[in-house]
Amino acid sequence: MSSRARIRGFIVESFFVDDFSDTESFLGNSIIDSLGMLELVAFLEKEFGITIADTELIPDNLDSLARVCAFVERKRLIGNAA
Amino acid sequence: MCGIAGFTFSVGLSTEERRALFGDRARRMAASLRHRGPDAQRGLLLDGVALVHARLSILDPVGGSQPMRDRSTGVAIVFNGEIFNYLELREQLGSRYAFRTRSDTEVLLACYLHRGIDCVIDLLGQFAFAIYDPRIRTLWLARDRVGIVPLHFTETAEGFAFASEAKALFAGGWRAPALDARGVKQTLQLWSPVLPRTTFEGISQLPPASVGRWWKGRLETWRYWDLDLGVEPRAELDAARAQEELGALLEDAVRLRLRADVPVAAFLSGGLDSSLLCGIAQSQLGGTLRTFSVAFADPSFDERAFQDEVATRLATRHRSVVVSSREIGELLPAVARHAEQVLLRSAPAPLWLLSRLVRACGTKVVLTGEGSDEIFLGYDLYRETRVRQFWARRPDSRSRPALLRRLYPYLPMREQGHELLQQFFGIGLDDPGHPGFSHLPRWAASSRNLRFLSRGFAERAAKEDPVTSLLATLPARMRGWKPLARAQYLEMQTLLAGYLLSAQGDRMLMGNSVEGRFPLLDHRLIEFAAALPERLKLRGLAEKWLLRRYAARWVPPVILERDKYPYRAPIAAALTGPQAPGWAREVFSRESVRKVGVFDEEKVEKLVAKLSVRSAAASEADGQAFTAVATTQLLADQLLAPGRVPQRDVDMVELETA
Numbered sequence: 001m002s003s004r005a006r007i008r009g010f011i012v013e014s015f016f017v018d019d020f021s022d023t024e025s026f027l028g029n030s031i032i033d034s035l036g037m038l039e040l041v042a043f044l045e046k047e048f049g050i051t052i053a054d055t056e057l058i059p060d061n062l063d064s065l066a067r068v069c070a071f072v073e074r075k076r077l078i079g080n081a082a
Numbered sequence: 083m084c085g086i087a088g089f090t091f092s093v094g095l096s097t098e099e100r101r102a103l104f105g106d107r108a109r110r111m112a113a114s115l116r117h118r119g120p121d122a123q124r125g126l127l128l129d130g131v132a133l134v135h136a137r138l139s140i141l142d143p144v145g146g147s148q149p150m151r152d153r154s155t156g157v158a159i160v161f162n163g164e165i166f167n168y169l170e171l172r173e174q175l176g177s178r179y180a181f182r183t184r185s186d187t188e189v190l191l192a193c194y195l196h197r198g199i200d201c202v203i204d205l206l207g208q209f210a211f212a213i214y215d216p217r218i219r220t221l222w223l224a225r226d227r228v229g230i231v232p233l234h235f236t237e238t239a240e241g242f243a244f245a246s247e248a249k250a251l252f253a254g255g256w257r258a259p260a261l262d263a264r265g266v267k268q269t270l271q272l273w274s275p276v277l278p279r280t281t282f283e284g285i286s287q288l289p290p291a292s293v294g295r296w297w298k299g300r301l302e303t304w305r306y307w308d309l310d311l312g313v314e315p316r317a318e319l320d321a322a323r324a325q326e327e328l329g330a331l332l333e334d335a336v337r338l339r340l341r342a343d344v345p346v347a348a349f350l351s352g353g354l355d356s357s358l359l360c361g362i363a364q365s366q367l368g369g370t371l372r373t374f375s376v377a378f379a380d381p382s383f384d385e386r387a388f389q390d391e392v393a394t395r396l397a398t399r400h401r402s403v404v405v406s407s408r409e410i411g412e413l414l415p416a417v418a419r420h421a422e423q424v425l426l427r428s429a430p431a432p433l434w435l436l437s438r439l440v441r442a443c444g445t446k447v448v449l450t451g452e453g454s455d456e457i458f459l460g461y462d463l464y465r466e467t468r469v470r471q472f473w474a475r476r477p478d479s480r481s482r483p484a485l486l487r488r489l490y491p492y493l494p495m496r497e498q499g500h501e502l503l504q505q506f507f508g509i510g511l512d513d514p515g516h517p518g519f520s521h522l523p524r525w526a527a528s529s530r531n532l533r534f535l536s537r538g539f540a541e542r543a544a545k546e547d548p549v550t551s552l553l554a555t556l557p558a559r560m561r562g563w564k565p566l567a568r569a570q571y572l573e574m575q576t577l578l579a580g581y582l583l584s585a586q587g588d589r590m591l592m593g594n595s596v597e598g599r600f601p602l603l604d605h606r607l608i609e610f611a612a613a614l615p616e617r618l619k620l621r622g623l624a625e626k627w628l629l630r631r632y633a634a635r636w637v638p639p640v641i642l643e644r645d646k647y648p649y650r651a652p653i654a655a656a657l658t659g660p661q662a663p664g665w666a667r668e669v670f671s672r673e674s675v676r677k678v679g680v681f682d683e684e685k686v687e688k689l690v691a692k693l694s695v696r697s698a699a700a701s702e703a704d705g706q707a708f709t710a711v712a713t714t715q716l717l718a719d720q721l722l723a724p725g726r727v728p729q730r731d732v733d734m735v736e737l738e739t740a
Contacts, residue, residue: 014692016533016685016707027505030526034506035701059505 004069010043022066050075083597085115085136086160087245088212093130097739100127105737107254108132113731114253118592123735131214133160138595140342145183150191156216161187162246163209163231166338199293202306221296227307227605229290229579232588236285242296248285248422257284259722263543269424270531270710271548274580281423290579311567315615324618325632335604336362347372348449352388355451361636364396375402376436380652395638403439405432411656411663418716420593421585425713426706428653430586437594452582453603456574457611458626459619462489467520467569474514517556520569525549531707536682653709658694669715678718681711
C-alpha cells in the first residue's frame, strides 16, 4: 500500500470522515481538529519511523493529505541521507 | 420546586364525564412527575381544562397546596418554582386580596388577578406556571427569564397539553415518543435543540422569558423580557463604585434565595463562584450553612483540595461524595432518562450523584454558582473571542494569534505549534461582524459529531443546518452589539438555558427531588452586569475582573489565585473495557445501534474500539461523539418504549373536580 493510502486509511478510520480530497484543508474543513493533529503526528512518527519537531507542526506540512504526503517524503529522504 | 402539567378538552362535560374521560390521564401525568414533587400529587378537573401538580414543599407546607383556585373568579393556577420577592409583592397588594395562606403561589395568583398576565414582569424568581382564566377562556403559560425551570407543550388534534418534562406528555398519551431528527442534529452540533424545538417529535418548549396564551384553539407566544446587551455601558462607573453596587445586589440576591421554610444548603465546587456564594450565605445564616461537594477518584478531574480549604475557612458543615468513572457509567441511564436530551459530556452524572447526597442528608434546597461565567465574562470563549477580534483587525499579524496559546493552559493543545492553532481559530476571521463569530470554531469542531449519523437519519435531517436555525432565532438588533455581547447572548441562549440549567441543572436536581437556586442569575444582577463597561468584566485577558475583586473579601486567597478549571467528568473509561456496565455492551451493539437508527453502526463500532485502547488520551471530539451515541441509545431505549408509570403512583394522585 502506498504511503498516501496508508495515511488516508488512518484518517478515515480515526476521524470517521467518509470522503475528502487530497488538497482539502483538514483544519479549515473540520476534518481533523487541533487535538486530532497530535494523533496524526503520533501516527506518522510510528508508521514511517520519523521524528517530527515542534517547529515542523505547521499547516504547510500537515494541513491536507497532499501536504502530509509531501512532508513525509521529505522527512524520509532526509532520514535516508543522514 | 415542583412538577406541573395540564391539558385542555371540550367544555360542557359533567364532572362524572370529566373523571371518566380524563381522570386517568391526569393521574398518569402527575405520577410521572413524582420525582419533582414527592410530597403530594394532585389534579383538578375544571370545565375544559385539567391542571395537575406534584409538590416539593418548601414554603408554607400546610397552606401551599396546588392546584390552587380562586373561588370568586374561578381562576386556577399550577406553579413550579419560586417567587423570591413574594413577601414584597404581598405587601404591595395590601388589602386588595384576602390571603388565606403564606405561600408564594397565592401571591402569584393574587398578582394575576390584580394586573393580569403582565404581572410576570414584577416577578423576581425562577418559575414556570400555568393559569387558567375561565372568564376569558384562556390558558396562560409563562417561564422565567433565563430558563431555570422547564416547560414543555404539545398541540394535538385532541387539544393542548403542557408539562414540566416531556415524559409527562408521553405518560398522558398526548404524543407517541419519537426522536425529532432536527432536534437531535441541532443538539449534536450546538449542545441543545434550538427552542422551541426539543429532542422529541411534536414536543416544544416555551423559550425562557416568554408568555404563551392558549385561546380559541391557538397558541400565541411572546417575550416579556429579553437580555439587552446593547445598552450603553455606564462609562462614569469607577471600579470602587461598581464593586459596591455589585456587592449590594449579590448579597440581596443571596438573601432572597435563603427564604424558605426548610434549610437552604449550597453546592461547593471549589471554584470562585460557589465559594463566593458560600461565603455570603454563611455570613447571612450566622454560621449554620451546610455545603456539598463532588470529588473525583481520578485526580485529573478532582478539586477536593480547594473544596476542603473553603469549607474549613468558612466553617461550613461540609459533606462530599467521591465519584469514580465506574459510577458515572452506572448512572448514565438515569441521567439520560431525566435529562431528556442527547448529551455531549458526562458532566451531568456527578451532579446527579451530588443531588442524591443532598437529598439523602435531608436537604431540599441548594444554592449553586451557575451563571457567573456568562454574565461576568468568565469563559475562555470570551477571551478567545477577544483575541480573534484583535487578530481579525490585522489578519496578517504573526504576533496577534500567538495570544491564543495563553487561553488554554490546561489542554494539551499547548504542545502544538501555534500555527496549527491559528488554522483552527482562524475560522470566520474574514467576517468579524458575523453574529456567530465567537462560536464558529466551537461549532466547526462539534460538527464532527454529525459524521456518525447513519445515512437514513442524515437524510431525514438533511434540510436542517443547526447554525442557520440558531442564527434565525437571534434578534436583529444584536448585529449592532459588541462582539463580546453577541458571544454572551449566544452562550446564554444555547449552552446556559439549553444545557447547563436543564440537563446539568434542573433535571439532575429535580430527579432527586432537590431544588437549585441561582443567585448569580438574579435578573437585576444580569442587567447590572450588562451595563458594566467591558473593562470591568474582561480586563485584557483577566476574566471576571470585578467579581474577583469583590470576592476577595469572602473567599480564601488560594481560590482567587488558582487557575480557572473547567468542570469535566470522565466518560470513555467508564463505558469501555471489562469494568463497563452491562447496559453499555447492549446499547453499543451493532444490532441496537441499527435498531435506533440514528448512528452508523460501523462507525460506532470503530469509535468504541478506538476508545477502548487506553494508549492515547481520549480527545474531546471522540469523547463528545461517544457520549452522544451512548445517551441517544439510552434515550431511545428508555423513553421511546411505552411509558411505564407505576400503578401505585398513579393511584396515589388525588383528583378533584370544580
